Amino acid sequence: xxxxxxxxxxxxxxxxxxxxxxxxxxxxxxxxxxxxxxxxxxxxxxxxxxxxxxxxxxxxxxxxxxxxxxxxxxxxxxxxxxxxxxxxxxxxxxxxxxxxxxxxxxxxxxxxxxxxxxxxxxxxxxxxxxxxxxxxxxxxxxxxxxxxxxxxxxxxxxxxxxxxxxxxxxxxxxxxxxxxxxxxxxxxxxxxxxxxxxxxxxxxxxxxxxxxxxxxxxxxxxxxxxxxxxxxxxxxxxxxxxxxxxxxxxxxxxxxxxxxxxxx
Amino acid sequence: xxxxxxxxxxxxxxxxxxxxxxxxxxxxxxxxxxxxxxxxxxxxxxxxxxxxxxxxxxxxxxxxxxxxxxxxxxxxxxxxxxxxxxxxxxxxxxxxxxxxxxxxxxxxxxxxxxxxxxxxxxxxxxxxxxxxxxxxxxxxxxxxxxxxxxxx
Numbered sequence: 001x002x003x004x005x006x007x008x009x010x011x012x013x014x015x016x017x018x019x020x021x022x023x024x025x026x027x028x029x030x031x032x033x034x035x036x037x038x039x040x041x042x043x044x045x046x047x048x049x050x051x052x053x054x055x056x057x058x059x060x061x062x063x064x065x066x067x068x069x070x071x072x073x074x075x076x077x078x079x080x081x082x083x084x085x086x087x088x089x090x091x092x093x094x095x096x097x098x099x100x101x102x103x104x105x106x107x108x109x110x111x112x113x114x115x116x117x118x119x120x121x122x123x124x125x126x127x128x129x130x131x132x133x134x135x136x137x138x139x140x141x142x143x144x145x146x147x148x149x150x151x152x153x154x155x156x157x158x159x160x161x162x163x164x165x166x167x168x169x170x171x172x173x174x175x176x177x178x179x180x181x182x183x184x185x186x187x188x189x190x191x192x193x194x195x196x197x198x199x200x201x202x203x204x205x206x207x208x209x210x211x212x213x214x215x216x217x218x219x220x221x222x223x224x225x226x227x228x229x230x231x232x233x234x235x236x237x238x239x240x241x242x243x244x245x246x247x248x249x250x251x252x253x254x255x256x257x258x259x260x261x262x263x264x
Numbered sequence: 265x266x267x268x269x270x271x272x273x274x275x276x277x278x279x280x281x282x283x284x285x286x287x288x289x290x291x292x293x294x295x296x297x298x299x300x301x302x303x304x305x306x307x308x309x310x311x312x313x314x315x316x317x318x319x320x321x322x323x324x325x326x327x328x329x330x331x332x333x334x335x336x337x338x339x340x341x342x343x344x345x346x347x348x349x350x351x352x353x354x355x356x357x358x359x360x361x362x363x364x365x366x367x368x369x370x371x372x373x374x375x376x377x378x379x380x381x382x383x384x385x386x387x388x389x390x391x392x393x394x395x396x397x398x399x400x401x402x403x404x405x406x407x408x409x410x411x412x413x414x415x416x
Contacts, residue, residue, distance in 0.1 A: 012327050107281050110320070113327050114280045127283070130274040137273075140293035147286035184272065 002057070004030035006037050011050065011109070017116055018046045019109065023055040026063035034063065038070045047079025048120070050112045054085030064094060068102050080104070084112040118152070124192040125152070130184040133174050133202060142166040145189055145198070152191055155264045161241045162196055162260055168234040169200045169256050176212070177202035177254065194262050195243075201255040212249040271298065271337040279320045279329035279348070288312040291335060291344070298337050301415055307391045308342055308411055314384040315346045315407050322355040323348030323405050341393075341412045350403030359385075359405070363397040 002024040011017040018041060026034075041049060051067065053059075071081035084106040086094070091105060106112040117123040127148060131137045146163035150156065166187075173185045183203040190197040204212065239245055244259035265271050273294065277283045292309035296302060312333070319331045329349050336343040350356060362385045389395055394410040 014327070108321065110324065110327060110329075111280055111282065114278065114282075125278050125280075126276075127278070128274075128276040130272075132271045132273070134271075136297045137271075137294060140290050140297060143293065144286050144290040147289060148283070151282050151286055184274075 004033060004056075006033060008037065008041070011113055014113060014116065016046070017048045017050060017113065018044075020049060020051045021055075022051055022053050025058040026056055027058060027060045028062040031062060031066050034066050034070070038073075042073070047074050047077045048116060049074060049079070049081045050106075050109060051081060051083045052085050052109050053083055053090070054087070054108075056086070056090065059090055059094065061097065064097065064099055068099075071103065082106060082112050082115070084109050118193060122193050124190045124197075127189040127191075129187045129189075131187070133177050133179075133183075133185050135171065135174050138167060138170045138174065141170055141187065145187075145196075148189065148191065149196060153193075154196075154262060158260075158263055161263075162198075165238050165241050165258055165260060166198060168238050169198065169258060172234055172256070173200050173202040173254070176205060176208055178205040183253075196260050196262075198258045198260075199255060201253050204249060204251060204254045206251070209249060209251065212247070212254060265298070265337065265339065267338055267340070270343075271335075273335040273337070274332065276330050276332045279324035279331050281317070281320055283331075284313060284316050284320070287316060287333070291333075294335070295337065295342060300342065300413065304342075304411075304414055308344070311344060311388050311391055311409055311411065314388050315344070315409065318359075318384055318407070319346045319348035319405075322351040322359065325349045325351060339413075341410060344409045344411070345406055347404065347406050350399065350405040356399065356403060356405070359397060360399075363395065 004026055005023040007021040007023070009019050009021065011019050020037065024030075049070075067081065067083075074081050082104045085108050086105060094100065094103075094105075104112075104115070106115060114125070118125070129141065129144070131141060142163045145166045146159045149159040149162050154162070170185065170187070177185065186199075186201040188199040188201075190199075235245075238258060242258045242260045244257075246257040248255045248257075275287065275290075277287060288309045291312045292305040295305040295308055300308075316331060316333070323329075324331070326349065332347040334343075334345040334347075351359075385395070388409060392409045392411045394408075396408045398406040398408070400406065
């Protein structure tokens with residue numbers, strides 16, 4: 001069994017995050033090496049550590065216990081030690097040992113860094129989508145946004161409300177956008193820990209520009225629709241479910257910007 | 265939509281495995297609403313999963329990398345493209361070798377060793393009619409897959 005090697009390096013663009021590239025078997029003989037390396041990290045005042053373990057062939061309970069202790073030290077300093085790139089077999093063994101209750105596991109280094117950006121730096125992630133202005137695309141678009149929200153840890157209730165907003169905005173873009181323009185609808189999603197921002201841009205229908213401009217000016221004061229009204233409920237619903245709505249309309253195109261704060 | 269005017273869908277998302285499930289489901293659902301069979305949609309979902317997985321694992325050099333996909337829906341076929349930054353020289357060589365294989369290699373040795381690495385492109389080839397690789401400036405890599413409708 002090959003002995004453990006530890007290579008230390010900073011993570012690209014992330015001076016606060018340090019990576020340990022571990023290679024070989026993490027048996028009980030490597031405890032001293034792990035401790036020495038960890039102490040030098042403490043001296044460097046680095047509190048966030050990613051243990052990249054894709055080339056680790058074995059992990060003893062003593063070694064994982066040692067890592068748990070070191071993680072605790074970092075957590076007390078406001079940092080963390082996470083594990084990335086473990087093989088399926090070792091991950092299964094560590095899961096049986098209950099290590100998943102202590103450590104966060106990521107499939108690869110990039111996922112661990114993205115999680116750091118998300119959790120600590122509260123950085124937004126952006127998704128851009130361009131789809132044809134046809135109603136049949138709206139259900140899959142709204143479910144895409146809902147699934148992204150769920151994947152990023154939003155609750156089912158939040159995700160469902162976001163889905164409703166996307167449905168209304170995209171339906172409006174298809175129904176009230178220009179039928180003649182051969183332009184797709186653009187949807188930009190910007191999601192972070194606290195909020196999701198959606199921007200939908202479509203080609204303006206020249207005949208509806210005036211009405212849409214008036215609507216965009218009065219959007220803050222849009223009265224609630226009456227019971228018998230068949231139209232006009234969509235915007236009211238978006239306003240109810242979101243925390244910010246802005247409409248801009250010009251001959252270049254119509255853009256609707258919605259901000260929805262995470263509730264739970 | 266017709267053969268000269270297909271539906272075009274483009275998407276750009278962070279190079280993170282978390283995004284693959286929503287993206288592949290989106291493509292499958294989009295195909296179903298455009299009257300492709302559930303079986304066709306599911307197999308296309310498998311293709312999207314494999315290609316996006318490769319783009320994220322092997323084709324993203326920087327931590328802030330993005331993956332871009334283009335889907336074209338024709339009445340008789342589905343065309344899918346994934347664009348990524350291109351990986352290391354080693355990644356690109358492996359990709360070129362895999363694309364240049366004229367015969368499907370035996371998967372028995374891989375299965376015996378319980379290795380899944382290397383199976384992705386073979387699965388894509390098995391499920392599609394055409395797979396092409398383009399390496400552009402600065403190693404930007406595009407994988408293009410064509411899958412014909414089965415029920416016509």
